[in-house]
Every structure is written in structure tokens, then in C-alpha cells.
Amino acid sequence: MNISPDHFASPADPDTLSRLRHRLGLTAEAEGLLDVAYTTIDSPVGTLLLAATPKGLVRVAYDTEDHDRVLSTLSQRLSPRVLRAPRRLDAAARELDEYFGRQRRAFDLPLDLSLSSGFRQLVQRHLPEIGYGQTRTYRQVAELVGNPKAVRAVGTACAANPLPVVVPCHRVLRADGTPGGYVGGPDAKKALLSLEAAA
Amino acid sequence: MKQPFEKVVEQHGGTVLRVCRVILGVHDAEDAWSETFLAAMRAYPGLPDDANAEAWLVTIAHRKAIDVLRARKRQPAPVGKMPEAPTDLGVPGAGDGDLWQAVGALPEKQRQAVAYHYVAGLAYAEIAGILGGSTDAARRAAADGIKNLRKNYPGAATEGTPS
Numbered sequence: 001m002n003i004s005p006d007h008f009a010s011p012a013d014p015d016t017l018s019r020l021r022h023r024l025g026l027t028a029e030a031e032g033l034l035d036v037a038y039t040t041i042d043s044p045v046g047t048l049l050l051a052a053t054p055k056g057l058v059r060v061a062y063d064t065e066d067h068d069r070v071l072s073t074l075s076q077r078l079s080p081r082v083l084r085a086p087r088r089l090d091a092a093a094r095e096l097d098e099y100f101g102r103q104r105r106a107f108d109l110p111l112d113l114s115l116s117s118g119f120r121q122l123v124q125r126h127l128p129e130i131g132y133g134q135t136r137t138y139r140q141v142a143e144l145v146g147n148p149k150a151v152r153a154v155g156t157a158c159a160a161n162p163l164p165v166v167v168p169c170h171r172v173l174r175a176d177g178t179p180g181g182y183v184g185g186p187d188a189k190k191a192l193l194s195l196e197a198a199a
Numbered sequence: 200m201k202q203p204f205e206k207v208v209e210q211h212g213g214t215v216l217r218v219c220r221v222i223l224g225v226h227d228a229e230d231a232w233s234e235t236f237l238a239a240m241r242a243y244p245g246l247p248d249d250a251n252a253e254a255w256l257v258t259i260a261h262r263k264a265i266d267v268l269r270a271r272k273r274q275p276a277p278v279g280k281m282p283e284a285p286t287d288l289g290v291p292g293a294g295d296g297d298l299w300q301a302v303g304a305l306p307e308k309q310r311q312a313v314a315y316h317y318v319a320g321l322a323y324a325e326i327a328g329i330l331g332g333s334t335d336a337a338r339r340a341a342a343d344g345i346k347n348l349r350k351n352y353p354g355a356a357t358e359g360t361p362s
Contacts, residue, residue, distance in 0.1 A: 007298055008217040008220060008221055008318050009213075009217060013213060013216065016216065016229070017212050017213060017216060020212070020216070020229060020232055020233060020236075021208060021212065023233060024208065024233060024236050024237065024240075027233065027237055028237065028240055031237065031241075033237070033240050033241055036203075038205075071203045071205070071206075072200065072202065072203065074203065075201060075202060075203040075204075076200060076201070079244065080201045080202070080203060080204055080243055080244055081204050081240055081243060081244065082203035082204050082205050083203075083204060083205050083208070083240075084205050
């Protein structure tokens with residue numbers, strides 16, 4: 001007789017495993033082991049990955065960023081205790097839904113900015129001051145953070161924004177009015193700007 | 200580089216479930232699975248990057264299963280129902296009840312060796328590390344287990360390789 005793992009498999013395994021994995025997420029959270037929880041949501045700009053530490057939302061990632069790579073980076077930089085556990089992202093998912101449905105103009109979520117530091121983090125902290133439907137140039141943002149010569153560094157800080165959409169780097173444009181680069185690609189940037197303009 | 204724990208669950212969750220089932224039967228397998236992955240998640244940051252994750256998980260599952268077996272022995276079996284009754288071991292819908300009965304009837308060491316080698320795919324040296332004892336003893340336990348299964352599992356006669 002050839003004994004193979006298949007002999008011990010059951011047709012019910014996928015259901016059982018998804019139930020067990022769900023339970024693991026809840027228990028890990030209760031035991032304080034869930035360093036990074038994540039989920040994915042559908043949006044008009046594609047599937048978004050949302051990740052949060054116990055401190056708050058730490059990462060929003062576009063499909064084009066490669067979600068597997070994003071998770072590997074989170075595992076390396078924050079903690080390898082990473083699980084798909086949607087519950088911690090419930091509020092963020094709901095607010096993003098409302099935003100894309102034009103029911104929300106500002107996000108009210110605890111944020112964890114620990115993926116960026118120094119000048120980049122300073123810029124990212126100031127970006128929410130650009131209100132819904134408004135835009136600024138890279139130069140204006142440089143002035144806003146008190147470093148008018150750091151135009152290029154502001155561009156880098158926007159490109160490295162770990163929390164796109166929620167921290168509105170899409171509201172920062174080139175001086176000639178063209179959109180400029182964007183972590184989610186130029187189409188996503190235009191889509192967000194027209195969503196806000198139409199409201 | 201260490202991958203996110205979610206990937207470990209995704210890659211090895213099924214194998215660990217089957218191993219727990221062979222060692223403990225369906226009834227206790229799910230609790231053992233949960234205990235195993237919770238303990239693994241706790242220890243995961245300290246696991247060397249080049250470690251064999253599956254062998255590591257099976258080692259944890261082995262310890263958790265021993266805890267369950269010990270607890271079972273401490274508790275008197277409910278009247279009229281033996282701890283190793285076939286109903287504890289069958290996989291609903293698997294249609295392989297005889298095999299489960301045969302596996303459940305194996306001595307503990309043989310059942311462990313069969314689970315770790317034939318279900319988890321571990322090498323006998325790794326199994327020796329988990330069970331204690333020599334590599335040869337692990338190989339013997341698995342061989343004896345298979346011999347007993349062949350004797351007691353009627354499906355073996357029709358499903359086996361031609362002799």
C-alpha cells in the first residue's frame with residue numbers, strides 16, 4: 001500500500017482551515033501577538049491592501065505595488081507576525097468606502113507613521129492640511145513645512161507615502177498643473193482628483 | 200529573509216491539520232492546530248531564517264498533541280465510549296473510515312512516525328529529533344506502522360501496488 005498525504009485529506013479541509021485561520025486571527029489579537037493585521041478591499045482605483053499595527057493604520061498599498069512584496073517589507077521592517085485579520089481594518093475599510101462613495105471628505109483614523117522618518121514623515125504629517133478637493137504644488141508644500149528649498153525632497157516624500165489616499169499626496173501637483181508622479185500610477189491620481197472635484 | 204507569518208499558515212496549515220488528525224483523531228485535531236499555530240506565532244520572530252518551517256511546526260504540533268493525550272489519560276473515559284472509538288477518528292465525508300480505524304489502532308509511536316513521515320514528509324533524522332531515539336528506530340516505527348496498516352486496512356489489498 002502506498003500511504004500518501006491524500007489519504008488523510010478531507011473534502012471539508014478548505015472550510016475547516018478557513019475557520020481555523022479566522023479563529024487564529026482573533027486569538028492572536030486577544031493575546032497581543034498580532035503585530036500587523038491586514039486585509040484587502042475593492043475600490044474604484046483597484047484592490048487596496050490595508051495594514052494596521054495596534055497603534056493604527058500603517059500601510060495602504062495599490063495593486064501595482066505588488067501586495068506580496070508589500071507584506072514582505074512589512075514583515076521585515078515591523079514584525080513577521082503578520083496575519084490576514086480584517087477586523088482591525090473595519091473602520092479604515094468603512095471610511096474608504098465612504099470616501100469613494102463621496103460620503104466622506106476627511107479621514108478620522110489613528111495612523112501609525114513608523115514606516116517613514118525625518119523629513120518624509122514631517123511632510124506626510126502636513127499633507128492632510130490640504131483639504132478635500134484642493135491641490136498644492138510641490139513648492140507650496142515645501143513652504144508649508146517650513147523648508148521652501150526642499151521641493152525635490154517633498155516630491156520624494158510624496159512618492160514614499162506609505163498611506164496613499166488616506167494621507168492625500170494625490171493633492172500635490174507640479175507647478176505647471178500637470179499631475180506629476182504617483183505611487184498608484186497617474187490614472188489613479190487623476191481618478192482621485194476628479195472624484196474630489198465632482199463632489 | 201523571514202516571510203510574513205500568514206504565508207507560513209497558508210503553506211503548512213493543511214499539513215499540520217492532517218498530522219494532528221492522524222495523531223489525535225478529528226475531534227481534538229482542531230484544538231491542537233490552533234494551539235500549534237498560536238505557539239508558533241509567538242515564537243516565530245526567533246526562528247532562524249533558514250529553518251525548515253514544516254519540521255518546526257510538526258515539532259510544536261507533536262508537543263501540543265502529547266499535552267492533549269496526557270489530558271485524555273487523566274480524564275476517565277466517558278462510560279460506554281472508548282477514547283479511541285472510531286467515531287473520534289473518522290473524517291466526515293472522506294469515505295475512508297476503515298483507514299482511520301486502522302490508524303487509530305496503531306501504537307502511539309508508530310502512529311506518530313507514520314504521520315510525520317508519510318503525511319508531513321519529514322526525513323527520519325528529523326523524526327528522530329522529534330520522537331527521541333535513533334534515526335533507525337524512527338524508520339522502524341514507520342515501517343511497522345505501515346505493516347500494521349496494511350494488515351488492518353482492507354483497502355490496502357485493492358489499492359496497493361501490484362505485488
